[in-house]
Amino acid sequence: MLFHIKNFTRNVAVALAMSATLSVAQADDHDGQKRTADNARWKSECSACHVAYPPGMLPAESWRAIMSGLDKHFGSDASLDAASASEITAFLEKNASAKKYNASGKPLLRITETRSFKSEHSEVSTSVWKNPKVKSPANCGACHTKAESGDFNEDDVKIPK
């Protein structure tokens, strides 16, 4: 009897391991190569009010500063319970940009204020930024049609008219 239970437990473990491998492979297929880093809690919490901005677009010190001020987040209260906040902070730090955007002083809190953002968008004219359909440079999805899935490829840009 004991032997059977052991055997059963082992089979279950094997089966579960196999299904786990299978579902990981499937998830990869669905995602393509666009989003390199993912975390379920980050995705659901940080996409409630805007697209989930990719962790690689700011350095770790910026994410730390953002995550420690969520109760006053760009004029909104985005406060989180401590467990979610620390899981998300760890995820953001791990996948942060290695670049330093600000050599001295306070960490930048906005992707839209980084030098990379400014140079990638140097050809976007003032009238486009002022279009009410764009509203804010932080509204990535207004022009990047696949922003929701973390895809900012220039081929998928469509400027609203």
Place this chain on the structure above:
Amino acid sequence: MLRVIFTLGSVLMLIAELPIQSAFAETPIEVLATFKVEAAGTPGFQEFSATRGENFFKTKHNHNLSCSTCHTDNPAAQGKHSETDKIIKPLAPAANEERFTDMKKVAKWFKRNCNDVLDRECTAQEKGDVITYLLTIHK
């Protein structure tokens, strides 16, 4: 043998996924009942009122903001975040069955949104009035 393992695996996965897919953590009525218990213990408590809830929901409080700024005057309709333009799914349970089915989520958003609109947390009376109002809305 391999097939047995696979079948076993699938059955186990099915069993494991069932409770997650079917039942919500709470029903709106249960969430409302929780606020009722809390509100009933405070001085000046009045029975929850849909009219008061509607008023509260549509009135501009601080910063020229009301709940309907983002959730619109018709909570059965899709809303839009006033700062980011992000689409917000309807708030009325009749139009969105996920609403008021997870006490933790409800508490989190009342705290955030009341702070944005009133610069303070809402009272249990106000929350109960709002939910009572939202429950009277039909699609």
